[in-house]
Amino acid sequence: MDVLAIGAPAEEATLAALLRCCVREVAGPRGLVWPAPPYVLLRVAGTLLRARTHGGAALRLDGPPERLEGGSWQPLTVAELVRLAETDLAGRPDEHARQGRGAGAAHLVVEPNGEFAGQVTASMDAVAAILAARARAEPPADPWLASEQALVYGHPFHPTPKARDGADWLRYAPEAHAAFPLRLLAVRDDALAEEGDLTALDALGPAPAGHRLLPAHPWQLDLLRPAFGPELVDLGPGPLAVPTSSVRTVYVPDAEVCLKFSLDVRITNCVRKNAWYELAGAVELTSRLAPLIAEVAARHPAVRWLPEPGYRTARGQREGLGVIVRASPWTACDPGVTPVLAAALALDAAPADPLAWWTAYVSAVALPVVDLYFSHGVVLEPHLQNVLVGLDAAGRPVQAIFRDLEGVKLVAGRHDLGGLHPAVAGALTHDPARGWARVVYCLFVNHLTEIAATLAGPDDELLRALWRAARDLLARQAAELGQPLPLRDLLAGAPLPAKANLRVRWARAADRSAGYVPIANPLA
Known part of the structure; x- marks a missing residue:
């Protein structure tokens, strides 16, 4: 580090x-x-x-x-x-606008900032x-x-x-190390908008007759200052919540559930609000992904994921008060396995045998992501904050838990989205090139590059050995998948796409407009 x-x-x-x-x-x-x-x-x-x-x-x-x-x-x-x-x-605004474009990225008009x-x-x-x-x-x-x-x-x-x-x-x-009580609201039935399995929300406490319980982030309530009355009732403090790395997603220990709230706050690049189509998209993806991940798990038994089975909100504040239910990682891990955020491992991972540990890590984390893309047209977003790694009692990586369906996309043409609202379907879709660029950036540039650097420290020879081991694993997988061209190009040393965070911040653009810049491929 x-x-x-x-x-x-x-x-x-x-x-x-x-x-x-x-x-x-x-x-x-x-x-x-x-x-x-x-x-x-x-x-x-x-x-x-x-x-x-x-x-x-x-x-x-x-x-x-x-x-x-x-x-x-x-x-x-x-x-x-x-x-x-x-x-x-x-x-050099013209040059930066031109170079800021990447696969699927919008053209950035760069002006003084x-x-x-x-x-x-x-x-x-x-x-x-x-x-x-x-x-x-x-x-x-x-x-x-x-x-x-x-x-x-x-x-x-x-x-x-x-x-x-x-x-x-x-x-x-x-x-x-913050922890704080949620605020509990009650929404009258005729002012409610919801979908999916919301058992976890109803278990947080009682609601008045004719109402449903709606937990709220106290920071968001202070920002929104919604009007309370018969349709929306403030019930006061609720159970204790602990914020996770994304800030707006919290864990409620008493209910053993994660809740993803809207926050009308800019954190790094984005205002962190659940758009209405993202609420519906989470439930839709939970249903669609379940059989696909189960099929991939037959080949990669380490793979796990955190479903988002339902959302609830108030019609008058559909996006501002929308909350998505997400499973707890403790429910996804096998007994004796401890989930740890991958980004924390990138800060501090010092196994006795780094090469063996890395081989297990890449097998658990990378191979199912690549399999899902080529076998099923599913674009996971496996950056360091979206992956939890299950460690056994000896600290070995034995499971990979993927979370946050907001970043998960379906490759256009591979899935029938005809029954969905056009805005929901559009938000769930990437074209193949944009989807593959997102997978490669999140998995290799944002994620594995950082883990490898932590394991190797200043030992350049060990770093090269780690990437040779990763290449061997991916080469075997490429053969099993029929040698898809994007994977062959990756193994041949094609430059990796690195997200241009500086340029998108300079352009004051939305995060979805961020392009990529090419960097050297350590798999070459």
Whole structure:
């Protein structure tokens, strides 16, 4: 893990993340990155920068980045790198708009961004506040929840990984070990909108006659300030909830269920609200995926998933108060298996035999994702925060639990969606190229690259051995699947698509508009 992250000041962690973005999205696409072991050199806005790194594409930093000035290397600060990035991004709008496009991505019109520096500073200040709050708080005893709350520094390739709106966000922050009571509302039957199995919601408490229980996130209620009356009644505090890594999804220990709420708050790139078509889509996907995952599990017995069997909301606040029920990971794991967030393993994984551990990890996590795409036209979104890894008593990865159906898509032409509302069907669909790019980015760039870097540390030979083992597993799977061309290209060394988080934030665009930039493929 970065010496600039674990236990380091917020400025150093922010500098490391922004520098990685500049390598990947600013200097890299122009050929302005050069390996000069033990350094990586790059040029941003005409200034030469360098940093000691390891971990391949993960760009783990081994010391403070520097800039060349007057013939000598000087320490680089966040403010200086922000100015350089702003100059570079603002100076070539046409090039950045063109390069920002990726498979299925919208064209980004890039204009000067007067908000960018303030957002970087706000994210850095949030990290400092989180560090201070964690020093005063007790982590959860549940090892899964402790892993959910471990992501102090956020996405390693995002310029503002902890950007959050609102004054009260720390009260609800998983990284600060927050826990809080839900608010329980009652919705009159004729003002209700719901679908699917909602047994878990009805078990949270009693509702007045003619009403149904609707839990609400207290932060969202403060933001919405809905009108209470006969149709919507405030019943007061409910059971304790513990936020997971996504902030808006919580676990309710007393009910052993996860609940995904809407939050009208921008977290990193997006306002985290359940769109009405996403509510319906979660229930639809739960029904469609059950037989497909069961079929794949016959070949990959480690695969698990968390269904989202129902949603409930009030008609007058369909999106603002919508809540999706999600199964608990403890119900998905076999006895004796402990779920741990993959993103937490990317921070700290030190098995005695890293090559054997990695082989088991790739077999459990990667192979079913690839199988689902080619066998059934299902696009999972297996990034580090959407995958829980089941560890046995010895700490070996024996199961992979996939969650969050919002990012799951169906490949166009492979599924009959004729009976669905057009908006629901459209939100559930990707064309094949866009779907495969999403799988490759989430699985290989966001996920496996980070896990491999943590396992290998500064040992480059071990890192190469890990990727050789992954390639062998995928090559065998390619043969079993009939050598599909996209998988053959991947194994032949085609560049990997890396999501352009810096560019989409600079463009002030929706996250769904983010394109990709090519990076080197470690499977080559």
